[in-house]
Amino acid sequence: MGASNNMQVVTTIEQLKTIVNDIKRQGKTIGLVPTMGYLHEGHLTLASTSKVENDFTVMSIFVNPTQFGPNEDFDSYPRDLERDTKLADSVGVDVIFAPSVEEMYPTNGGISIRAGRQSEILCGASRPGHFDGVLQVVAKLFHLAEPTRAYFGQKDAQQVAIIQTLVRDFNFPLTIRTVPIVREEDGLAKSSRNVYLSEEDRQQAPAIYEALQMAREHFLSSFHVEEAIELAQNHINQKTSGRIDYLQLLSYPDLAEITTETEQFLLATAVYIGKTRLIDNIIFSNKG
Amino acid sequence: MGASNNMQVVTTIEQLKTIVNDIKRQGKTIGLVPTMGYLHEGHLTLASTSKVENDFTVMSIFVNPTQFGPNEDFDSYPRDLERDTKLADSVGVDVIFAPSVEEMYPTNGGISIRAGRQSEILCGASRPGHFDGVLQVVAKLFHLAEPTRAYFGQKDAQQVAIIQTLVRDFNFPLTIRTVPIVREEDGLAKSSRNVYLSEEDRQQAPAIYEALQMAREHFLSSFHVEEAIELAQNHINQKTSGRIDYLQLLSYPDLAEITTETEQFLLATAVYIGKTRLIDNIIFSNKG
Numbered sequence: 388m389g390a391s392n393n394m395q396v397v398t399t400i401e402q403l404k405t406i407v408n409d410i411k412r413q414g415k416t417i418g419l420v421p422t423m424g425y426l427h428e429g430h431l432t433l434a435s436t437s438k439v440e441n442d443f444t445v446m447s448i449f450v451n452p453t454q455f456g457p458n459e460d461f462d463s464y465p466r467d468l469e470r471d472t473k474l475a476d477s478v479g480v481d482v483i484f485a486p487s488v489e490e491m492y493p494t495n496g497g498i499s500i501r502a503g504r505q506s507e508i509l510c511g512a513s514r515p516g517h518f519d520g521v522l523q524v525v526a527k528l529f530h531l532a533e534p535t536r537a538y539f540g541q542k543d544a545q546q547v548a549i550i551q552t553l554v555r556d557f558n559f560p561l562t563i564r565t566v567p568i569v570r571e572e573d574g575l576a577k578s579s580r581n582v583y584l585s586e587e588d589r590q591q592a593p594a595i596y597e598a599l600q601m602a603r604e605h606f607l608s609s610f611h612v613e614e615a616i617e618l619a620q621n622h623i624n625q626k627t628s629g630r631i632d633y634l635q636l637l638s639y640p641d642l643a644e645i646t647t648e649t650e651q652f653l654l655a656t657a658v659y660i661g662k663t664r665l666i667d668n669i670i671f672s673n674k675g
Numbered sequence: 676m677g678a679s680n681n682m683q684v685v686t687t688i689e690q691l692k693t694i695v696n697d698i699k700r701q702g703k704t705i706g707l708v709p710t711m712g713y714l715h716e717g718h719l720t721l722a723s724t725s726k727v728e729n730d731f732t733v734m735s736i737f738v739n740p741t742q743f744g745p746n747e748d749f750d751s752y753p754r755d756l757e758r759d760t761k762l763a764d765s766v767g768v769d770v771i772f773a774p775s776v777e778e779m780y781p782t783n784g785g786i787s788i789r790a791g792r793q794s795e796i797l798c799g800a801s802r803p804g805h806f807d808g809v810l811q812v813v814a815k816l817f818h819l820a821e822p823t824r825a826y827f828g829q830k831d832a833q834q835v836a837i838i839q840t841l842v843r844d845f846n847f848p849l850t851i852r853t854v855p856i857v858r859e860e861d862g863l864a865k866s867s868r869n870v871y872l873s874e875e876d877r878q879q880a881p882a883i884y885e886a887l888q889m890a891r892e893h894f895l896s897s898f899h900v901e902e903a904i905e906l907a908q909n910h911i912n913q914k915t916s917g918r919i920d921y922l923q924l925l926s927y928p929d930l931a932e933i934t935t936e937t938e939q940f941l942l943a944t945a946v947y948i949g950k951t952r953l954i955d956n957i958i959f960s961n962k963g
Contacts, residue, residue, distance in 0.1 A: 400846070414700060496840030497792040498810065503785020522786065523845075530846040552784030557811075558688070558818040 394476045396468075396483045400531060403484045407445070407533055415442035419534035419561075421525065424448040424485075425465040425579040426474045429569040433538040434478045436566050445532045446475050448485040453492070454520030465579055484532070491527065500526060502549050505642045509545045509633055509655055510666065518549050525550055526559075534561050542568045542576055544653055544668045548640040568667070570596065576667045583663040592660055594626035599654050599669045602636070606652075607673065612636050612645065615654075623658060632657035632664065639670050650674065682764045684756075684771045688819060691772050695733070695821055703730035707822035707849075709813065712736040712773075713753040713867040714762045717857040721826040722766045724854050733820045734763050736773040741780070742808030753867055772820070779815065788814060790837050793930045797833045797921055797943055798954065806837050813838055814847075822849050830856045830864055832941055832956040836928040856955070858884065864955045871951040880948055882914035887942050887957045890924070894940075895961065900924050900933065903942075911946060920945035920952065927958055938962065 397403050410417055418437030422430050430446075437444040448471055455461035468485055475483055502511070502518035511518050529537065539547050551563050569577045574596040575589075584592060602619035606612065619634055638645050639653035655668035685691050698705055706725030710718050718734075725732040736759055743749035756773055763771055790799070790806035799806050817825065827835050839851050857865045862884040863877075872880060890907035894900065907922055926933050927941035943956035 404848075412702060414702075494844055496837075496844050497790075498837070498841055498844055499789045499791065501787050501789055503787065505784060505786075527846045530848055533848055549784075549786070553786055556782055556784050556786055558815045560692075560818055560821055 394472070394480055394482065396472055396485060398485055398487065399490060400486065403445075403482070403531055406482055407531070410443045411533060416535040417441055417532060418444045419528065419532040419537045420444065420446040420480070421528050421537065421539070422446060422448055423450045423464065423579070424471050425467055425582075426471045427569075427577045427579060427581075429540050429542065429577045431474060431478045432566050432569055433540060434475060434480050436564065437536065437538050438479045440536060440564070441534075443481050444479065445482050445484060445534065446480045447528050447532070448483055449491060449524065449528075451491075451520060451524040452488055453523050454517050456514055456517065459514075465582060491524070499523070500553075505545070505549050505552060508637075508642060509635060510657060511545065513632055513657075518546070521546055522549065522553055525553070529559055529561060536562045536564050538564050538566065540568065541565045541670065542578070542666065542668070544639070544655055544670060545642065548642055548653075551640055576665070578665065580663055580665065583661075585661060588628075588660045588663065591627040591629065592665060594623055595629075595656060595658050595665060595667050597626070598622040598634075599656060599667060602634075602654055603669055603671055606636065606654075607671075619654075619656070623656075627658070627660060629658040629660040629665075632659060682760070682768055682770065684760055684773060686773055686775065687778060688774065691733075691770070691819055694770055695819070698731045699821060704823040705729055705820060706732045707816065707820040707825040708732065708734040708768070709816050709825065709827070710734060710736055711738045711752065711867070712759050713755055713870075714759045715857075715865045715867060715869075717828050717830065717854075717865045719762060719766050720854050720857055721828060722763060722768050724852065725824065725826050726767045728824060728852070729822075731769050732767065733770050733772060733822065734768045735816050735820070736771055737779060737812065737816075739779075739808060739812040740776055741811050742805050744802055744805065747802075753870060779812070787811065788841075793833070793837050793840060796925075796930060797923060798945055799833065801920055801945075806834070809834055810837065810841055813841070817847055817849060824850045824852050826852050826854065828856065829853045829958065830866070830954065830956070832927070832943055832958060833930065836930055836941075839928055864953070866953065868951055868953065871949075873949060876916075876948045876951065879915040879917065880953060882911055883917075883944060883946055883953060883955050885914070886910040886922075887944060887955060890922075890942055891957055891959055894924065894942075895959075907942075907944070911944075915946070915948060917946040917948040917953075920947060 418441030420433045450464050500522040502522050506518035547565050573593040575592045598619035602615040605618050606615035634656040637653050638649040639651040651672050653670050657666045706729035708721045738752050788810040790810050794806035835853050861881040863880045886907035890903040893906050894903035922944040925941050926937040927939040939960050941958050945954045
């Protein structure tokens with residue numbers, strides 16, 4: 388474990404299915420770690436967790452065009468398969484599935500999966516169709532890798548909530564596992580997009596997580612949603628040159644307005660620092 | 676084979692998953708025969724085919740509300756689980772999965788599967804949302820029964836074409852198998868809905884298949900689409916008191932307009948005889 392284990396890199400569905408069918412025939416469990424590559428510690432934590440919990444770990448590396456909007460960064464999204472391969476091998480991934488766009492989308496009969504009301508808020512409000520694209524590629528990857536467990540970072544809290552709903556309402560035969568946000572020492576959530584930040588922007592960025600922590604504390608002592616949100620907004624506006632896209636407190640995982648019944652809370656934000664959109668969140672309960 | 680084999684009838688997802696997981700662990704193949712019950716010879720042929728091709732056969736019996744329109748016959752659709760159980764047992768089905776509506780749809784997070792352009796013609800033109808509902812229940816059943824092969828009757832040609840597209844474009848790990856239309860001695864395609872026909876209507880109904888055969892012969896000798904269609908329409912109008920909903924000649928399985936490139940043809944019709952809507956089709960090639 389940990390050392391090189393003859394990791395394979397495959398690019399075709401046929402190659403992946405041959406491996407998956409062989410593993411399934413042996414009655415072994417499969418962990419799937421779907422990524423868009425340019426791996427950081429967050430991804431490697433997902434893979435390490437899968438390693439511990441499953442006999443065999445598949446990591447997909449695919450920058451999925453259908454989840455990018457027309458004005459988003461599909462073309463400039465960072466890619467480095469050689470580096471990713473070494474990193475994945477170092478944590479014991481058994482196979483990397485790195486298909487081309489043509490391999491994943493050779494045909495289009497017009498059938499689509501539509502994420503519903505959960506996708507119309509938070510990140511979804513400014514990214515119409517994004518979560519439809521996420522569900523499309525996730526459903527395909529689930530069918531291709533046939534995992535026992537699939538691993539997602541809690542950083543994309545809305546994504547996790549929507550994928551959990553897909554698995555539940557469409558009875559996918561697998562379990563979604565989430566791992567906590569991995570942070571830099573100063574609190575900034577790790578992200579592939581952090582490489583876009585200028586030095587100055589990078590120094591301001593930790594204020595995002597500070598703001599979320601302040602809002603959580605205020606909410607838990609006062610139960611006053613608007614005040615908690617305002618406190619966090621002010622902190623971000625004072626400490627950064629960023630523009631807040633949203634900063635919201637919702638029930639989790641329903642992503643609905645909180646009521647006196649709500650037990651789990653999601654405090655989530657997206658902030659443009661320069662041209663870079665950073666997201667962060669805290670999930671917490673009122674049970675202390 | 677054929678004799679009683681201790682068929683089980685289960686109504687909960689948990690019971691089905693226990694059986695499926697056990698069969699999969701043994702490395703055995705599973706055939707799934709999705710039905711809405713009130714079994715006739717067509718269904719039994721699907722089950723018998725599954726029996727031959729797989730180690731274990733699951734038949735689902737579920738009248739799926741999400742594929743019925745508001746003015747359709749969901750409430751009056753015939754149901755007889757006791758009779759179905761005996762018939763399924765007689766052809767060697769291993770387990771019947773007969774869930775309640777609540778068991779199949781306990782939650783609704785708002786995610787949907789939308790059948791696209793293939794669903795806007797033929798039966799879909801007069802049944803908005805019908806194929807969305809079909810894909811919803813079929814995706815759920817595929818995930819629940821995890822079949823190696825799933826069996827559908829060619830009678831529902833549009834349904835088969837759309838489900839084939841779902842499996843192809845979303846990489847479901849299974850094969851769709853179709854079996855030919857089973858007919859009465861006078862040519863009428865067997866259907867659960869035939870029990871609705873009055874004696875007079877029943878005597879007229881074979882004209883539908885006669886019309887399709889006439890159109891095929893005319894098309895293959897003349898390659899004149901409009902003439903072939905008109906010939907069939909005239910036959911139905913002269914021989915029955917029915918009203919033609921549609922009668923079309925399309926490419927198969929794309930369900931697009933035929934061109935000089937088309938090799939496989941679908942000649943499909945839906946006719947209201949009295950209040951009963953009957954469908955029939957012929958799939959044929961120009962290779963004789």
